Structure formats: C-alpha cells, structure tokens
Amino acid sequence: MTTLFPTYKRFDLSVKRTSGMTVEDTNGKTYIDFGAGIGVCGLGHRHPDVQEALENQLNQYWHVSNLYHNPIQESVANKLTRHSSGDQVFFCNSGTEANESAIKLARKATGNHKIISFEKSFHGRTYGAMAATGQEKIHTGFGPMPEGFHYVPFNDIDAVKEAVDHETAAVMMEVIQGEGGLNVADGEFVKEVERICREHNVLLIIDEVQTGIGRTGKAFAHQHYxxxxxxxxxxxxxxxxxxxxxxxxxxxxxxxxxxxxxxxTFGGNPLAMAAANAVLNHVFQDEFLQTVAEKGTYFLNQLAESIGKLPVVSSVRGKGLMIGIECHQDVSGMVGSLMEEGLLVLSAGPNVIRLLPPLIVSYKEIDTAVHMIEQVLSSEAVNQS
Structure with missing residues (x-):
C-alpha cells in the first residue's frame, strides 16, 4: 500500500538503475528509453559530464542564499543569453515556476493583465500557469481560475488579431505543443504573431520548457522560425x-x-547550476545540434516509411527529436505494449504517441525503436480489422 498521493497513473515498472539510453527495472528487465523522463534527460541518464560536475560541486557547496553571489549562476546565465535573444536570466526550480515568472514579469512590465494563450497549450499546474493552459481538463475541480487569460485556436492568426487589444500584456505560445498533441506551429503564423505583438507593444513569451535545450536541433525551437x-x-x-x-x-x-x-529560495541552486553548466557546454555546440537535427530527420523519415500507411496511423509529425504519431484511436494500449517489448514512450493526449529520446540516441537505437513501433502498430491494425 502506497502512502503517495495518486497523482500519477503509474505503469507497472519500478526503476532500479539507469545509464545512457537504458532503464533497468527491479526485475532485471532493461528498456530503451524514448521518453527521457518526459524530455528531461536530453543527454541520457547519468551522463558522465553531468555526474562529474555534480560530484565536484558536492565537494564545494550545496546551497547559499541568493543574497550572496553564486558565480556558477553567472556562467549558466551567460550561456543561455549567448544562445538566445535574451539578456538576463531568473533561475527557479521548474517549468511551471519559469512560466509563473514570465506571467508576472509581463504584467508588471506592461501594466496590463490580459495574457493570450492557445487551445491545447500546456504551461504548468500552479494557478497562474494552469490558467494560461488552454485545456479545460487541467482546470477542472480547482475553482475559478485567475482572471485575464484568453485562449485562441492554435495556428489561427485571425483569432490572435481579434484577441489582442489595449489590455493585452503578452501572447504566450509553445511553437510545438508537447502535452497538447505534438502540434507544430506554422512558420508564417509564428512570424505574424511576432509582428502583431510588436505593432501593439505586446510582449511575446515563448514557452520552451519541453522544446528547448537542443530538443529540435536548435538551442531553442523558436529559432527555426x-x-x-x-x-x-x-x-x-x-x-x-x-x-x-x-x-x-x-x-x-x-x-x-x-x-x-x-x-x-532554491532558484539557481549550486548543484542545479553545476548540472546545467555541464549540459549547456555539451548541447550548445553547433556540431552536436546538427547531429540532433540529422537524427530527427532520419527518425521522421523512417517512421513515415514504416508506419505512415498503416490504417491505425493518422499522421507522423515533429521537429528534431520531438516526434508525435497521431493515431485514429486511443494509444494507451500501444504505449503499454511497447513497454512490454522493451521500449519506453509517452503519450500526448489520448491519440498521440510521443517520442522524446535522449539527444545522444544512436541510429541503431532509432532503427530498433522504429522496428518495435512498426510491430506493435501493425499488430494493432490487424486486431482492428
């Protein structure tokens, strides 16, 4: 009997150890991980550079107040600003907190309160981030949401134009909606959203919690646009x-x-900064990002060729190593079947299989995953006939 809140619908898998692309359970079974802790372990599990950085920092200091200077924060912030359009960084502990910070900053900077976001978006589960999320199921049961949030259809520029007014502080957008179903923004739509923001002195917030840090073959996914x-x-x-x-x-x-x-309080914690510093040293290299882009193209092409015409498959889409397989039915059973075969994947909504392998994935591992996916989806197609 567990003493944990049942906030997760857990699979029957208890983790014993991890390494690189591999997860081993307490029964000794190994899995190839194409979920990466929901896009977290971009360099795979227990990457040696990250582990070494953590061990070194453990022997120096674990925590000091942000009332004092922490030099490693400056190092990480410098890397983030050098590889983005930003100039300064606020550190916190999660994507939700980052999005809360963005909402507060936009409202305080503009003096306005209205935040425009998109249907099927996901920005987090605290009240501000939850209110910015354009999914009713995320709001259900929690009472009135904070005021000032307005949702429009994704990739609908006319809806954006109609929504922006003199009370608008910001437009908040994922260029690829991860939790909402791996929906990729149209290029002209993104550019037009930026133009509208500039025209109306509205701030543009891009949520890169899942798409950033090399996931799509760029430092940040919006750089494709x-x-x-x-x-x-x-x-x-x-x-x-x-x-x-x-x-x-x-x-x-x-x-x-x-x-x-x-x-x-814990924002910019020295251990977190040591890990982030090692990650950015590795990921923010042009050659590494190029390999991510190339592997992503290969993965998409292999999937399109092997499963694209299966009757159960509606579409295969994504950028870099962020890929969705939309099906004509609920995919929960297929996700479970793939786990039984030894491949860990995710879902994104009821009908999309979400693939977020570590960026270090090999072509051989991609081929293995494609073969497993083809077998399971082909079997599903036979069962449906």
Whole structure:
C-alpha cells in the first residue's frame, strides 16, 4: 500500500538503475528509453559530464542564499543569453515556476493583465500557469481560475488579431505543443504573431520548457522560425534530471523585477547550476545540434516509411527529436505494449504517441525503436480489422 498521493497513473515498472539510453527495472528487465523522463534527460541518464560536475560541486557547496553571489549562476546565465535573444536570466526550480515568472514579469512590465494563450497549450499546474493552459481538463475541480487569460485556436492568426487589444500584456505560445498533441506551429503564423505583438507593444513569451535545450536541433525551437521573443522559459532538459528552471528576458525588462519583487529560495541552486553548466557546454555546440537535427530527420523519415500507411496511423509529425504519431484511436494500449517489448514512450493526449529520446540516441537505437513501433502498430491494425 502506497502512502503517495495518486497523482500519477503509474505503469507497472519500478526503476532500479539507469545509464545512457537504458532503464533497468527491479526485475532485471532493461528498456530503451524514448521518453527521457518526459524530455528531461536530453543527454541520457547519468551522463558522465553531468555526474562529474555534480560530484565536484558536492565537494564545494550545496546551497547559499541568493543574497550572496553564486558565480556558477553567472556562467549558466551567460550561456543561455549567448544562445538566445535574451539578456538576463531568473533561475527557479521548474517549468511551471519559469512560466509563473514570465506571467508576472509581463504584467508588471506592461501594466496590463490580459495574457493570450492557445487551445491545447500546456504551461504548468500552479494557478497562474494552469490558467494560461488552454485545456479545460487541467482546470477542472480547482475553482475559478485567475482572471485575464484568453485562449485562441492554435495556428489561427485571425483569432490572435481579434484577441489582442489595449489590455493585452503578452501572447504566450509553445511553437510545438508537447502535452497538447505534438502540434507544430506554422512558420508564417509564428512570424505574424511576432509582428502583431510588436505593432501593439505586446510582449511575446515563448514557452520552451519541453522544446528547448537542443530538443529540435536548435538551442531553442523558436529559432527555426527566425523570431526574437521578449521572454523565453526553459526547464526540463536544462538540468538533465536535476530540478531547474529559467526565465530569459530582453534588456528592456531588466529593471522590472527589482529587489523584493520576485524570488525563489532554491532558484539557481549550486548543484542545479553545476548540472546545467555541464549540459549547456555539451548541447550548445553547433556540431552536436546538427547531429540532433540529422537524427530527427532520419527518425521522421523512417517512421513515415514504416508506419505512415498503416490504417491505425493518422499522421507522423515533429521537429528534431520531438516526434508525435497521431493515431485514429486511443494509444494507451500501444504505449503499454511497447513497454512490454522493451521500449519506453509517452503519450500526448489520448491519440498521440510521443517520442522524446535522449539527444545522444544512436541510429541503431532509432532503427530498433522504429522496428518495435512498426510491430506493435501493425499488430494493432490487424486486431482492428
């Protein structure tokens, strides 16, 4: 009998140890991990560079107040700003906290309260981030949401134009909706959203919690679209399993959060910063990002060729190593069947199999995963006939 709140519908898998691309359960069975802790372990499990950085930091200091200087925070912030359109960073502990910070910053900077976000979006589970999430199921049972949040259909520029007004503080967007079903934003739509924001002096917030830190073959996914957001949020893969979040913002917003306006006791924790520093040293290399892009293209092509015409499959889509297989039915059984075969994958909504392998995945491991997916989905198609 568990003493944990039943907030997760857990699989019958108890983890014993992990390494690289592999998860081993307490029965000795091994799995190839194409979920990466929901996009967290971008460099795989227990990457030696990250582990060494953590061990070194453990022997120096674990925590000091943010009232004192922590030099490693400056190192990580510098890497994040050098590889983004931002100029300063606020560190916190999760993607939800990063998005809460972004909402607060936008409202304080503009003096306006309205935040426009998108249907099927996901921004977190605290009240502000939950209110920004355009999914009713996330809101259900928690009473009235904070006011000022307005949802419009994804990839519908006319709806954005109609929604933006003199009370709008920001438009908040994922360029690939992860939890909402691996929905990829149209290029012209993203550029037009940025133009509308500039025209109306509205801030543009890009949520890169799942899409950032190399996942799509760029440092941040919005860079595929050639835009410069005012605010970027990051977490998940930033610490490769050590909890950390970051909000990155432009120079014009630097003085909006002065002393006492916003804080996080554990934000920028030295251990989290050590992990993030090692991650960024590895991921933010042009050659590494290029390999991610190439492996992502290969993976998409192999999936399209092997399963694209199966009657159970509606579409295969994504960018880099963030891929969704939309099916004509609920995919929970297929996710379970793949786990039985030794492949860990995720879902995104009821009908999409979500694939987020560590960025270090090999072509051989991609081929193995494609073969397993083809077998399970082909079997499902036969069962449905």
């Amino acid at each position: 050639g835009i410069s957001p005012d605010i970027i949020t990051s977490a998940k893969a930033l610490g490769n399993g050590i909890p950390v979040g970051a909000m990155i913002a432009g120079q014009s917003l630097k003085n909006v959060f002065g002393p006492g306006s916003h804080a996080a």
